[in-house]
Amino acid sequence: MLADIQERIAHLTTELNAYNYQYYVLANSVVSDYDFDQKLKELEALEAAYPQFKDPNSPTAKVGGDITQKFNTVRHRWPMLSLGNTYNEQELREFDERVRKVVGDEVTYVCELKFDGLSISLTYEQGVLQRAVTRGDGTQGDEVTNNVKTIRSVPHRLKKGDYPEEFEIRGEIFMHRAAFERLNKQREDEGVQTYANPRNFASGTIKLQDPKEVAKRPLDCFLYFLYAENRNKRFDSHWESIQAVKSWGFQICEHTALCVTIDEIIDFVNHWDSERHKLSYDIDGIVIKVNDYAQQEELGFTAKSPRWAISYKYKAERVETTLNSVSYQVGRTGAVTPVANLAPVLLAGTTVKRASLHNANEIARLDLHEGDTVYVEKGGxxxxxxxxxxxxKRVTHTAPIVYPSVCPECGTQLVRQEGEAVHYCPNEAGCRPQIVGKLQHFIGRKMMDIQGMGDETMETFFKLGLLRKIADIYSLKDHQEELKGLARFGEKSIDNMLTGIELSKEKPFEKVLFALGIRHVGETIAKKLAQHFKHIDQLIAASAEEMAAVQDIGGRIADSVYNYLHDPQHLMEIGRLREAGLQFEIIEQEVQLAGNSLSGKTFLISGVFADFSREELAQLIESHGGKMVSSISAKLNYLVAGDKMGPSKLAKAEKLQVPIISDRDILQMINQ
Known part of the structure; x- marks a missing residue:
């Protein structure tokens, strides 16, 4: 029996540590909060009964996850502890009883929404934001200041006010559902992996290396707890401090309440259990804190949690229904996605008929069989x-669901690239959804933005044989008589469409490159490639290694672009588009001088900057008379250095005694 207990403790420890790594480091939720907490409680109980088997690396002694290696690691001045949590009313009442036993009946609580996002700690000195640090493992976290500065609701500098010279304020970074849906749709259109929920998207965004990319994703932040030296001399309670930080310019959640009795707390919990779906963001519970600071100190802490606070967590909404069948969707990049077709069931206020199965790995993990009774969850x-x-409820002798080996649309053998979970159909020239998807992508608003054409138009033209390749769009003017015979295509509609096609020829190279639909090449990547190589011929001539050397490109994207541009069919298509008059080179515009303060000086830019892209900084320098160069030499006047600058460039500049300046120094030189 002891051997079985030891084995169970070891298994739970390994399993929960893996879940923690996925959640905190990789920003990936692979198990529901409820299931995780139940396993953690089981492990805590076993470790208490059999302490000799407790692993030193047990998740019961940890707050978060490991530190990523991408950012500077900063130690928290005040540890970022996790909260004890419960899923039932009785445990809330027991929490209230424990509190009153220690501090008496004169107690009030602050009830707050528990946001499903990424915990963050912000440090201000003299009213200026100095550092933003993630929770990390609770004692130290990743410094992500430049990324957090892109969040509009986080003030960089406070107005004059009665705040401490130095203080720390904690909160939660999150993404509103509407923004999540829009950005996820964009990722889907670009053929890159989508995020499962807003929490993962927010967490993944904060850990991006380029603040410019972070700024493109609309994050938000609520602040909810203040730390400072001698805080208790300034404020008597948490509620008082939160009202103060609101007056200093911080965003706090309006749905926060003072409660006196446990019944008021439970009413608050129940109210938001039903009303949370009306919010624009996700919450997964309620946080209850003892309001009075002196009482908080009297109650104290356990090794990992404050005794003066607890979180009530809502169970993710889960229903049972029948799996009728699994169908497979083929996207424009050839990715084959399984979708579960369900017996209709009401879930979180909407009728659900379909559910995502993601990929073949997920089908295997679930061990799905035909006609299974399945649990469907919405939650976050x-x-x-x-x-x-x-x-x-499984019916005996039912067949397991088997992921197809051939494309459900065209019958081509599917392929799976090393390191990817998704299967692809390689028959891009003969697979209907891929052809139509590429046509629809090409005319999209962020691509060629062809007015008078839409997704249904592309479907219709494909069925009629008018379009097979994207270059065929520019031959539609030769089929006007056929177009006039189509329903809903009057002469004016045809004229508008042909005008839109003609105007699309003016779109810049970066838009054309994005519109081609190269796998892993989104709007930003297309822009970086176009600006770096200037001309399609130079891009075609580049090696995969040369492409990967461009900022933010990397090996996987470079391989995809290289393979695309070395496919004879693709080169033929590009040739037809060039003949049609599309732009395949950057049109260099004459720089309009805004001043001559940098005249006669040469500059080289290296690294990443919080407020400028390198292209924007170069444009700024040239517009004030400066000259950009591509390498370090003794003749270089200034090296403009940002974060992540290569050590070899820095060493060479120091050896040649080239002045090293920042983007702020550039602005000062211009202003002077």
Whole structure:
């Protein structure tokens, strides 16, 4: 029996540490909060009964996850502890009883929404934001200041006010559901992996290396707790401090309440259990804190949690229904995505008929069989997801769901690239959804933005044989008589469409490159490639290594672009588009001088900057008379250095005694 207990403790420890790594480091939720907490409680109970088997690396002694290696690691002045949590009313009442036993009956609580986002700690000195640090492992976290500065609701500098010279304020970074859906749709259109929920998207965004990319993703932040030296001399309670930080310019959540009795707390919990779906962002529970600071100190802490606070966590909404079938969707990049077709069921206020199955790995993990009774969950997931099977209701002798080996649309053998979970159909020239998807992508608003054409138009023209390749769009003017015979295509509609096609020829090279639909090449990557190589011929001539050397490109993207541009069919298509008059080179515009303060000086830019892209900084320098060069020499006047600058450049500049300046120094030189 002891051997079984030891084995169970070891298994739970390994399993929960893996879940923690996925959640905190990789920003990936692979298990529901409820299931995680139940396993953690089981492990805590076993370790208490059999301490000799407790692993030194047990998740019961940890707050968060490991530190990523991408950012500077900063130690928290005040540890970022996690909260004890519960899923039932009785444990809330027991928490209230414990508190009153220690501090008496004169107690009030602050009830706050528990945001489903990324915890952050902000440090201000003299009213200026100095550091932003993630939770990390609770004692130290990643410094992500430049990324957090892109969040509009986080003030960089406070107005004059009665705040401490130095203080720390903590909160939660999150993404509103509407922004999540829009950005996820954009990722889907670009053929890159989508995020499961807003929390993962927000966490993944904050850990990006380029603040410019972070700024393109609309994050938000609520602040909810203040730390400072001698805080208790300035404020008597948490509620008082939160009202103060609001007056200093911080965004706090309006749905926060003072409660006196446990019944008021439970009413608050129940109210938001039903009303949370009306919010624009996700919450997964309620946080209850003892209001009075002196009482908080009297109650104290356990090793990992404050005794004066607890979180009530809502169970993710889960329903049972029948799996009718699994269908497979083929996207424009050839990715084959399985979708579960369900017996209609009401979930979180909407009728659910379909749920995502993501990929073949997920089908295998669930061990799905035909006609299974499945658990469907929404919770923090925007898209309903099958999270398990009720094996007790499984009909005997039913066949397992087998992921297809051939494309469900064209019958081509599917391929799976090393390191990817998704299967692809390689028949891009003969697979209907891929052809139509590429046509629809090409005419999109952020691509060629062809007015008078839409997704339905592309479907219709494909069915009629008018379009097979994107270059065929520019031959439609030769088929006007055929177009006039189509329903809903009057002469004016045809004229508008042909005008839109003609105007699209003026779109810049970066838009054309994005519109080609190269796998892994989104709007930003297309722009960086176009600006770096200037001309399609130079891009075609470049090696994969040369492409990967461009900022933010990397090996996987470079391989995809290289393979695309060395496919004879693609080169033929590009040739037809060039003949049609599309732009395949950057048109260098004459720089309009805004001043001559940098005249006669040469500059080289290296690294990443918080407020400028390198292209914007170069344009600024040239517009004030400066000259950009591509290498370091003794004749270089200034090296403009940002974060992540290569050590070899820095060493060479120091050896040649080239002055090293920042983007702020450039602005000062211009202003002077």
């Amino acid at each position: 997931e925007i898209i309903p997801k099958i999270i398990g099977v009720n094996n007790e």
